[in-house]
Amino acid sequence: MSKNRPDAAQNDGSIYPDTLLTHGGNHPEDFHGFVNPPVVHASTVLFPNVKSMRDGSRTYHYGRRGTPTTAALEEAITALEGAAGTKLATSGLNAIALALLSCLKAGDNVLIVDTCYGPTRELADRLLPRYGITATYFDPSVGAEVEGLFQDNTRALFLESPGSLTMEMLDIAPLVAAAKARGARVLMDNTWATPLFYQPIRDGIDLSIQAATKYIVGHSDTMIGTVAASAEAWPDLEATHGWLGLHVAPDDVYLALRGLKTLSVRLERHQRNATAVAEWLQSRPEIREVRYPALAGSPGHNLWSTYFKGACGLFTFAFDKRVSEAQSEAFLDALKLFGLGYSWGGYESLAIPVRLNGIRTASPASVVEAGPMVRLHVGLEDPRDLIADLEQALAAAIPA
Ligand SMILES: *Cc1c(COP(=O)(O)O)cnc(C)c1O
Numbered sequence: 001m002s003k004n005r006p007d008a009a010q011n012d013g014s015i016y017p018d019t020l021l022t023h024g025g026n027h028p029e030d031f032h033g034f035v036n037p038p039v040v041h042a043s044t045v046l047f048p049n050v051k052s053m054r055d056g057s058r059t060y061h062y063g064r065r066g067t068p069t070t071a072a073l074e075e076a077i078t079a080l081e082g083a084a085g086t087k088l089a090t091s092g093l094n095a096i097a098l099a100l101l102s103c104l105k106a107g108d109n110v111l112i113v114d115t116c117y118g119p120t121r122e123l124a125d126r127l128l129p130r131y132g133i134t135a136t137y138f139d140p141s142v143g144a145e146v147e148g149l150f151q152d153n154t155r156a157l158f159l160e161s162p163g164s165l166t167m168e169m170l171d172i173a174p175l176v177a178a179a180k181a182r183g184a185r186v187l188m189d190n191t192w193a194t195p196l197f198y199q200p201i202r203d204g205i206d207l208s209i210q211a212a213t214k215y216i217v218g219h220s221d222t223m224i225g226t227v228a229a230s231a232e233a234w235p236d237l238e239a240t241h242g243w244l245g246l247h248v249a250p251d252d253v254y255l256a257l258r259g260l261k262t263l264s265v266r267l268e269r270h271q272r273n274a275t276a277v278a279e280w281l282q283s284r285p286e287i288r289e290v291r292y293p294a295l296a297g298s299p300g301h302n303l304w305s306t307y308f309k310g311a312c313g314l315f316t317f318a319f320d321k322r323v324s325e326a327q328s329e330a331f332l333d334a335l336k337l338f339g340l341g342y343s344w345g346g347y348e349s350l351a352i353p354v355r356l357n358g359i360r361t362a363s364p365a366s367v368v369e370a371g372p373m374v375r376l377h378v379g380l381e382d383p384r385d386l387i388a389d390l391e392q393a394l395a396a397a398i399p400a
Helices: 008-012 017-023 050-054 068-081 092-103 118-131 144-149 172-181 234-244 250-261 263-282 301-307 325-334 383-397
Strands: 085-089 109-113 134-138 154-160 185-189 207-210 225-229 287-291 314-319 350-354 373-377
Touching: 017 068, 017 250, 017 263, 068 085, 068 225, 068 250, 085 092, 085 234, 092 118, 092 154, 092 185, 092 207, 092 225, 092 234, 109 118, 118 134, 118 154, 134 144, 144 172, 154 172, 172 185, 225 234, 250 263, 263 287, 263 314, 263 383, 325 350, 325 373, 325 383
Parallel strands: 109 134, 109 154, 154 185, 185 207
Antiparallel strands: 085 225, 207 225, 287 314, 314 373, 350 373
């Protein structure tokens, strides 16, 4: 490793993740010694002569195909994920679309976990069929038996763990093994764990997807996605990205790079705060179940311990059956510090009501035998204030 320059050797796991976050993608010597890469606003790249236009001797050719700013983020994510390469997308959902398009063609089928992020299902059910691609869903509790769901034309398996809303954990190894035996690519939406707490590619997954909008950006001010690929999946990913003409604006890329530097310290605090809040909720009589896989006694805790090195600030809880939908909504309305809003992974605490009706097709929505559900994102506030907020909202909405 030359001075300030983690090189390709960084991908082999020989440098610890916190160091990769700190230095990944930075090449001060290329930019007069400035620590951070420049925000390059660009379309045209000038060539000194026709020969250099033709021989590929220049690193950059055209703004859409990459700049020193996009290269810095791609390089940092590649190192963190232990990948062969990374491509950027305009949002997390766009990254999911890019990853799916890179490994599917007309006539193919993709097997998707039933607890996938809702818009992933919309994409698979509404857009992909126009191009002759079908999607089938599988129960997240299935293990090696997923084998029986593969059809002759199943070319990809799409995972998300924990799943959106209900936080159901997957037993990843037998799923990957079944897909490999069938020669199918495995994709994983790894937004919850981030590459700090789980590295899909090291477990044989081909495409690791991040809604970087969430923790990598970390400040609720930019939307961006990343797809990191194994050596086998990389050529298709790179080509598909180019054909689609995907390009992320440099200021947004820069904000993701900046967020990356503090990802580890923020996540540590999100986990600590979420644990405090989850434990407090567990002790409340109004609450039936807290679904935070890092918490002992939470569903999926054993799978979480098997696969993940940590947890973020996002989890779901279910009220007792005696709590009505109207009381649950009154509770949400009474919250003062927890904002009501979509997305998560920023510094601030958020809450949303969770409704499972009609969004699952391969497994029972009644996994949670309880009353109404709420998803919390626990931010970086003092957890004592967050708990006080939850306590006053419970008191206001739900009579003892
Ligand atoms: C938010 C989210 C996405 C989509 O990210 P956007 O940047 O909002 O498009 C994808 N997957 C999961 C699990 C998410 O929570």
